[in-house]
Each structure stands twice: as C-alpha cells, then as structure tokens.
Amino acid sequence: MRHLSALCFTFLGKVGVFVNETTARVNEIIELTGIDIVQLHGKEPSQYCQKLERKVIKAFKIASNFNLEQIRAYEVDAYLLDTCGKGIYGGTGESFDWEIAKRAKRYGRIILGGLNPGNIKAAVGQVSPYAVDIGSGVEIRPGKKER
Incomplete structure (x- = not known):
C-alpha cells in the first residue's frame, strides 16, 4: 500500500477551471x-495567482512562436501547456511542438495538454511531464467523453 501511495500525484483533488474570473x-x-x-x-497576470487560496495550475496557450520567458513570471504549483486554439481557452485536443514542453521543464512542474489516445505514449516518452491532461483529447464531441 505504501508503494501505491508513493505513486500518487500531489495534485489529487477537485479542480476548478476558471477563465478571466475575479480573484474574489x-x-x-x-x-x-x-x-x-x-x-x-485566461489572461490572468502573475500577481493574480498569489491572491488565490489554493494550489494553482496556470495554463499557457502554446503556438510555434511561444516565448518561454512568459512562464518565469508565474510562481504557481504547475504549468499546463496546451495547444493554442483561435477563440478558445484550451481544450483543443490537438498536440503542439513537444520540444517547447521539454524546455519549459526548467521552470517547474509541467502538465502536458493537447493529448489523445493516439499520441499520449509518444508525448510522455519524449517529454516526461509531471502529469498529463487528456480532457478534450478523449471527447467524441465537446463535453462527451468516449474513453
């Protein structure tokens, strides 16, 4: 039992997902x-994260021209790297250049998004992220999980 508990992530629990909401x-x-x-x-500034009363995961929309220095300003518990989608905040289920994620690991815990059953094994093998986010990557349509 002790061995199994050692495998558990420190991010077990209820997660609330927010986009551009006030800290209050x-x-x-x-x-x-x-x-x-x-x-x-959302577009929450780094100071915003310090006003929250829980662990914080900050998501970044990754495009080919993403500047990794943006991550440095955020003192949070983990960074979720997800594919940049026009007009949406995450949840594309599309992959991005994993070399960006490998370089981002120097800033802390990386949670890798943009994954689906077809690419998760390769992504984990190449990046070795802290955790993965497969939410929309296993949906057959928005809000409907297949697997």
Whole structure:
C-alpha cells in the first residue's frame, strides 16, 4: 500500500477551471465548493495567482512562436501547456511542438495538454511531464467523453 501511495500525484483533488474570473469570485467558489486546486486558462497576470487560496495550475496557450520567458513570471504549483486554439481557452485536443514542453521543464512542474489516445505514449516518452491532461483529447464531441 505504501508503494501505491508513493505513486500518487500531489495534485489529487477537485479542480476548478476558471477563465478571466475575479480573484474574489474564485475564492468565493473555493469556499462554497471545497475546490482543492485552481486551474487558470485566461489572461490572468502573475500577481493574480498569489491572491488565490489554493494550489494553482496556470495554463499557457502554446503556438510555434511561444516565448518561454512568459512562464518565469508565474510562481504557481504547475504549468499546463496546451495547444493554442483561435477563440478558445484550451481544450483543443490537438498536440503542439513537444520540444517547447521539454524546455519549459526548467521552470517547474509541467502538465502536458493537447493529448489523445493516439499520441499520449509518444508525448510522455519524449517529454516526461509531471502529469498529463487528456480532457478534450478523449471527447467524441465537446463535453462527451468516449474513453
């Protein structure tokens, strides 16, 4: 049993996903729901993250011209790297250049997004991320999981 518990991530718990919400509202929702982790997908500045009362995962939309220095400003518990989609905040299920994720590991824990059943093994093998996010990568349509 001890061996199994050692394999568990420190990010187990209820995750609340927010996009451009006020810190007051996020903290209110934390109080009401007991959320353990806050995942931010909007244009929240680095100072915003320090005002939250839980662990924070900050998502970054990765495009070919992504500047890794953007990550440096954020002192959060993990960085979620996801594919940049026009007009949406994450959840594309599309992959991006994993070399960017490999270089981003120098800033801390990387959670790799843009994964699906067809690419997850290769992605984990190449990047060795802290964790993976496969949410939309296993949907047959938005909000409907197939696997």
